[in-house]
Amino acid sequence: SYDLAQPLSVSVALGQTARITCGGNNIESKNVHWYQQKPGQAPVLVIYSDRNRPSGIPERFSGSNSGNTATLTISRAQAGDEADYYCQVWDSSTLVFGGGTKLTVL
Amino acid sequence: EVQLGESGGGLVKPGGSLGLSCAASGLSFSDTWMTWVRQAPGKGLEWVGLIKSKPDGGTTDYAAPVKGRFTISRDDSKDTLFLQMNSLKTEDTAVYYCSVGRDALHVWGQGTEVTVSS
Numbered sequence: 001s002y003d004l005a006q007p008l009s010v011s012v013a014l015g016q017t018a019r020i021t022c023g024g025n026n027i028e029s030k031n032v033h034w035y036q037q038k039p040g041q042a043p044v045l046v047i048y049s050d051r052n053r054p055s056g057i058p059e060r061f062s063g064s065n066s067g068n069t070a071t072l073t074i075s076r077a078q079a080g081d082e083a084d085y086y087c088q089v090w091d092s093s094t095l096v097f098g099g100g101t102k103l104t105v106l
Numbered sequence: 107e108v109q110l111g112e113s114g115g116g117l118v119k120p121g122g123s124l125g126l127s128c129a130a131s132g133l134s135f136s137d138t139w140m141t142w143v144r145q146a147p148g149k150g151l152e153w154v155g156l157i158k159s160k161p162d163g164g165t166t167d168y169a170a171p172v173k174g175r176f177t178i179s180r181d182d183s184k185d186t187l188f189l190q191m192n193s194l195k196t197e198d199t200a201v202y203y204c205s206v207g208r209d210a211l212h213v214w215g216q217g218t219e220v221t222v223s224s
Binding site for chain 2: 045
């Protein structure tokens with residue numbers, strides 16, 4: 001099975017840039033998607049296919065994917081960005097999620 | 107606007123069965139692949155399975171922990187997705203979400219809570 005590795009937690013100062021990584025074997029060959037989940041709420045897609053933003057997602061959210069690491073970047077972090085973030089790929093007809101990263105905005 | 111609404115959650119004893127529904131609106135449901143994802147208390151997201159649109163074959167795929175116990179089906183005439191869960195185990199306790207998409211999951215329902223406990 002395909003494994004996705006995310007850091008358990010990332011901290012960022014208010015207004016600074018947060019980077020959340022998602023590691024997987026040759027992940028650059030896959031489309032990586034990112035979800036934001038706030039407590040008690042359903043997940044929300046924030047980046048799809050490595051770097052595309054759905055309608056309504058601020059430009060502060062961006063993504064990249066190279067080699068064995070995909071990265072979600074949140075610029076000018078706001079208090080409202082504090083949430084759990086999950087990466088996701090498809091592999092062999094199964095959908096795989098990373099373990100999730102808790103983003104804390106200080 | 108695409109909207110999804112799950113229902114049917116509740117408390118069930120180990121070994122029991124439960125059926126969930128997901129009502130969809132605002133999309134061409136019959137052309138859409140649908141997915142179930144669950145989240146155990148305090149844990150991350152876990153894929154349960156999917157059903158393809160009938161034009162794409164209408165087939166299903168399941169995660170290993172639920173294969174043989176869970177069945178996903180759809181009624182395109184009613185824009186509704188189903189998840190039939192049999193032989194439930196305590197580790198199936200989770201919030202169950204339905205979602206839209208065949209690669210990225212673009213829209214999610216609010217979830218329905220399933221508790222498996224004696």
